[in-house]
Amino acid sequence: MSVDGRSADQPPLTPGLESAGFVRLITRADGDALAASGIIARSLAERGTPFQVAVRRTVSQRTARMQAPDVGDDELLIAVGAVDAEVPRVDAPDRPATLAALELARDLETTPDPMLALAGLVAAGVEPGAGESEWVLESAIDRDLVERRPGIAIPTAAPVDGLAYSTRLRAPWSGDREATADALGAVGVDPETTSLEPDLRQTVGSVVALDVVGAKAANERAADTVAQTLNPYATPAGPFETVGGYADVLEATARIEPGTGAALAMGHDAHEPALAAWRRYGRRAHEALSSASTGRYDGLFVVEIDDGPVEAVARIAAAYRSPEPTTLVVGPEEAALVAHEELSASTVERIARDLASEGDVEYDVGRRRGYLRFEPALDESTIIACARESV
Structure with a gap:
């Protein structure tokens, strides 16, 4: 499968990838990033380049893995998600990581799996065939790998x-x-x-x-x-x-x-x-959503749960229950934000910074979403107040 969307004379997205002795992919924990890491990993395997894939939930966890002392001189580190380190990143706030990974596959002259690519794009909230993804869908259809059905x-x-x-x-x-x-x-x-x-x-x-x-x-x-x-x-x-x-x-x-x-x-x-x-x-x-308590504020819909995956609950609630543009789900030691249109990384960072005065807080950012991990003693009302001030 040819990888379109970038002219042939453009420089590689990740200099040194073709000659790296070992590649470490440190990826955020979502479907788009997972698909992107899979596309790159398969390309590296096709070329015989050793690699490792590690999934980390928060920016600080990925950064710590990037700065681990066991990283060798001939190794190349690639982040799929936000990190506080000067390393190549295969993602952007306004573009799925899957599309960038396909371009890396082009750099490596390998053939990525269009079904994995389409799944990653859907996980990123992109309709198959929309915008830059048109050629991915066309390639899959031409190869009889996908077909539309009722x-x-x-x-x-x-x-x-x-x-x-x-x-x-x-x-x-x-x-x-x-x-x-x-x-x-x-x-x-x-x-x-x-x-x-x-x-x-x-x-x-x-x-x-x-x-x-x-x-x-x-x-x-x-x-x-x-x-x-x-x-x-x-x-x-x-x-x-x-x-x-x-x-x-x-x-x-x-x-x-x-x-x-x-x-x-x-x-x-x-x-x-x-x-x-x-x-x-x-x-x-x-x-978790069935037994949750909810609250509505100007621009923010709050869902409080006793247990369950906060990011999944936030995504479902934002899509099918929330009357506001942004949804916050708060559970024990975790919270998630999902925005209908856009949720900037700076917004999530600001909430995490404000909460840090109450104890250790870690966070992550993705396309239209944010994730927070905090100490059990942190009061839910404090989290809600910080979110209301920031969104």
Whole structure:
């Protein structure tokens, strides 16, 4: 696959990559960054260059790994995510890391996997084929690697399983397999089936969309958001059923089983453990949101949870529940921010700096999102107050 989007006479994005004796990739914990690291790692493997991939949740953790004393003179360090160190970075606030990784693959004259690339782009919030990603989708279609079909973007062939644990949806039955089976059973879907005729796929898509939009707490963005999961790009030869489902698994594993996620992105046989992690991630996220308490402020929607993956809850709440442009989820020792339009790195840094007076705080930033890790003694009201002042 040719890697377009940059003229052939432009200099390499990462000088020294072609001649490096060993490459360390230190990546942030999200689906876009995981896909980007996988694309680069596969390119290095194709060329026979030794490498290591390490996933770290916060800026300080990635920085510490970059500055570790065991880094050799012939090694090249590459960051996929924000770091406080002078090293090459494969990401930008306004552009998915996956696109930059594809350009690195071009520099190395290797052939990246377009299904992994499309999944990374979807994880970054980019519709397949939109903007700079048009050539990626066209290449995948030309090679018969993806095809559009009726239904919903899920990772499994079994619709009940795929819909119950998806974090790209929020319906009254989300997170509950039995309730999902009941909802689909009403339109004739066998709870154990792994194959649906096109007409029934279309029916399932319509039922899901109606349940999502018709939910009592659904926000105005719910219809547009669920529409992005309809008529997905299927991946007949891929590790998961659809591009969107692949993206969902990358997001889940990046957060709770980064070793499994990295192995998956690098092309190793990690399908079953990745799906197990995804199911656990989705179930916990939906359960946490169902039992959460919420508050609304000018420009900020606050969700307080007792347990669960804060970033998944924030993403689901922002897409399907929040009436405000920014959503904050606060849990024990962690918090996450998701913005509908844009959330600058400086905003997250300012919140972390303000909270630092109350104890040790670590943070991370991504496209339209932020993450905070803090000491258990830090009061939730303090976090909320700092966020209200900053967003």
